[in-house]
Every structure is written in structure tokens, then in C-alpha cells.
Ligand SMILES: Nc1ncnc2c1ncn2[C@@H]1O[C@H](COP(=O)(O)OP(=O)(O)OP(=O)(O)O)[C@@H](O)[C@H]1O
């Protein structure tokens with residue numbers, strides 16, 4: 788089955804872990820969204836400076852291209868991408884087309900902080916967690932999103948996400964009325 792899915796949420800929520808598992812389960816490509824950030828963006832985050840919209844638009848365009856390309860080729864792709872604001876998700880929806888689905892990993896700040904502090908090998912400092920949480924816009928009411936508690940065991944997250952993707956494989960979600968965000972390169 789050629790899934791077109793974004794695993795989203797704030798830093799440390801488990802996007803890459805679940806994304807890799809889903810890609811393996813659906814025998815499809817995994818794209819680590821962090822690898823598509825510019826060097827400037829990574830330097831900013833490493834220095835503890837939160838990204839702004841203008842830093843994220845070109846990055847989101849690159850992620851959208853990956854999704855659109857997989858959609859055109861019907862080859863499937865799983866992308867790990869924070870996609871924190873609804874306008875960011877809308878850009879990805881417009882670019883990817885109606886097959887796109889999101890898995891949102893969300894949960895408690897304390898557990899996220901502990902996870903981020905335990906990581907030694909990541910550029911993202913735990914001091915950026917609060918700005919990540921402040922930027923995150925809830926996904927409630929967005930029909931193409933399945934929200935899961937990131938603290939669940941990885942096997943359970945994978946099973947629930949895979950069931951959602953299989954179940955929604957044949958349903959088309961129309962995004963024809965998506966608003967165009969101010970400042971987006973896609974105006
Ligand atoms: N379901 C889970 N249960 C327990 N620990 C997990 C789970 N999923 C991921 N982790 C651990 O949490 C940490 C963060 O996971 P991961 O790198 O997948 O998150 P991420 O959202 O991709 O992070 P970032 O966006 O900051 O790169 C890792 O140490 C990972 O092993």
C-alpha cells in the first residue's frame with residue numbers, strides 16, 4: 788500500500804522512531820525532515836534560537852515536494868516533520884494532494900523534557916521545548932490527522948497508526964478550500 792504520511796509533533800515526541808517503523812511496515816521510503824533543514828536553521832536551533840515562519844517555509848516546501856513526488860509516482864513515503872502550525876500542515880496538504888495523512892504524537896511536557904535531556908547526540912537543546920509547545924497548534928478537528936499519546940509503547944503506536952492508514956486509504960479528504968498562509972511562498 789502506497790502511504791503518504793507525515794509523523795508530526797514537537798521535538799522529541801518520537802516522530803523518527805515511529806516514522807521508521809511505519810516505513811518498514813509499509814515497505815516504503817522514510818524521509819527524516821530534520822535532514823532537509825538548511826544549515827542556517829540547524830545552527831539557529833543548536834544555538835537555542837527558535838525557528839520563525841520565514842525560516843520554516845522553504846523547508847516545508849522541500850518536504851511538500853517529497854510528498855508530492857511520492858504521490859505522483861504512487862510509491863509511498865513516510866516523513867518525520869514537526870508541522871507545528873495548521874498553516875504549515877495546510878501547505879503540505881496543498882502540495883501533497885488528498886492522499887496525505889498525519890499522525891500527531893502528543894503528550895505531557897515533563898515526559899518530553901526528560902526525553903530531550905536524555906539525548907546526548909542531537910542538536911536540539913531541551914531549552915527549545917517550550918517554544919515548540921507554544922508554537923504547536925492543536926490538530927483537533929482536522930479529519931486527516933490521527934493523534935496518539937507519544938508515551939504509549941512503540942509497538943502500540945505503530946499498530947494504531949497502521950490501522951488508521953489502512954482504514955483511510957480509500958477515503959479522499961478534499962482540501963480545496965485550504966487558506967493560503969500569509970508569508971508563504973505559495974501565495
Ligand atoms: N514510544 C516510545 N517510547 C519510549 N521512548 C521512545 C518512543 N519513541 C521514541 N522514543 C525515544 O524518544 C527519543 C526521541 O525520539 P525520536 O528521535 O524518534 O523523536 P523525534 O520527534 O524524531 O525527535 P526530533 O524531532 O527532536 O529529532 C529517543 O530517545 C527515542 O528512543
Ligand SMILES: O=C(O)[C@H](O)[C@@H](O)[C@H](O)[C@H](O)CO
Pocket residue numbers: 796797798799821824838843868869870871911919
Ligand atoms: O519546526 C521546528 O521547529 C523544527 O522542525 C523542530 O521541530 C526540529 O527540527 C526537530 O524537532 C528536531 O528536534
